[in-house]
Amino acid sequence: MGERGWGWTPSKIRRVRFIEWLVPQSSSATYVPIKPFYDAQPDADALTTQVVHDELRELEQQSLIHLAAGLGGIEGFDALATAKGRLLAEDVQAGRADMRQRRAACRDAMVDWLSSQDASTSLRQPSRDLMLADPRYGTWLAEPFSEADLDAAAAWLRRQGLVDGVTVDECEGPVRLYLTDAGVLCAEEFCSDTVQYVAAQRSTASNAVTIHGPASGVVVGSHGVTQRAGDAVQTTQLDVAALARFADAVALALPALGLAPREQEDARILTGEIVQAASKLRPDQHKLRVLGQSLRTILEGTASNVLAATLLGLWHG
Known part of the structure; x- marks a missing residue:
């Protein structure tokens, strides 16, 4: 589902969440109505029957679910998680438990988000919390980063000289921030991979x-x-x-x-x-x-x- 766990489209995030929602209800061979899941989505009004149908068909083609599509729109769609679907849910949940990877992912996503905002000067310092509003950067393994994640990431990036910005006493890292020249280099030359960037800088003298x-x-x-x-x-x-x-x-x-x-x-x-x-x-x-x-x-x-x-x-x- 993607090595870095972020940069996913809203549809991809929703599909992973659907699998996680479906798996606990698929303990028997009974198909589960999918309407309650889609009704609970924040953008439910935009999820037309065709959109839902296409997402479910894609999951079926990936052998993650069995789909029973009846007549009458979303109300007629039932699904059952496959063994492969259960494995995906387990992998995603196990990945989320790795706090080291979560911290690294948040740092990488923050650099990439700032780059996408063209925030490379003190004249353009977006609030870091706005990152959560963009699911491509504010979500990891289909789960939103927390404000604590953002604070820790911003603090680490500042210590490494990749970002700078406005700080407040209540937070460890800057609350408004922008990429330094080093941060721009990390984004453009290292695909926002902060670990690889820092490792490369440290090895320059010793290698x-x-x-x-x-x-x-x-x-x-x-x-x-x-x-x-x-x-x-x-x-x-x-x-x-x-x-x-x-x-x-x-x-x-x-x-x-x-x-x-x-x-x-x-x-x-x-x-x-x-x-x-x-x-x-x-x-x-x-x-x-x-x-x-x-x-x-x-x-x-x-x-x-x-x-x-x-x-x-x-x-x-």
Whole structure:
């Protein structure tokens, strides 16, 4: 249903909510009237019989429901959730329980929303709460972000230098805000992926390799290092499995590392990103190297910590 969980159309959000509504009522083989669900929608007046029919047909084509469409408009439509529909509902609800992903999603959505508002100057600072009025940005996995989510996201983005704006004593983050130049870069060059942007910035200084010998120089941000000496070619490939083990070990050890709250949060996000990226059939080695170097940078800040030093020995970049 979409990897990021936001950016969904109102129809897509409504379809997911419908599946969640239908599943608990589909414990038997009895079809369920769909009218009560659609009558309860805030835009019920705009949901014509044709709109409802098209949405239900799409769910049926995706094997998420069985549909019995009778005569007489919406009143004649009954549905039953399939096993695939139940699995979708379970996946969505499990995803919502991941607070780390929720926080990251809210930050990404906020950057993208500000970009869509062309809010890149102090002369244009929309109220952050207006984001909730646009379901494409204010909703994650078919559930609205909370005001607390927005406050935490705005505060984090400001700490990273991606936004600035007007603050009040009652809130941690700015209540009116705009993208800084860094925020615009994140939106335009990193598709509003704040974790990837921050990781890339941190790795810029640490991801430089100096090559000595016949082919001397400095390579920055490369997938690997290739050195030519005559006809010999040597390429350093990333050990994806070792990096994944490193990330897993760091994730387990986080509570004992004594990191500052901000660093612990960043490390938690990075470990999740690494494990997810490493599990793909064709891992993006460049992305993994950047994420891994960023995680090492955080741990290197606690070099006097014996546990951190041990973890750093698991993967050297």
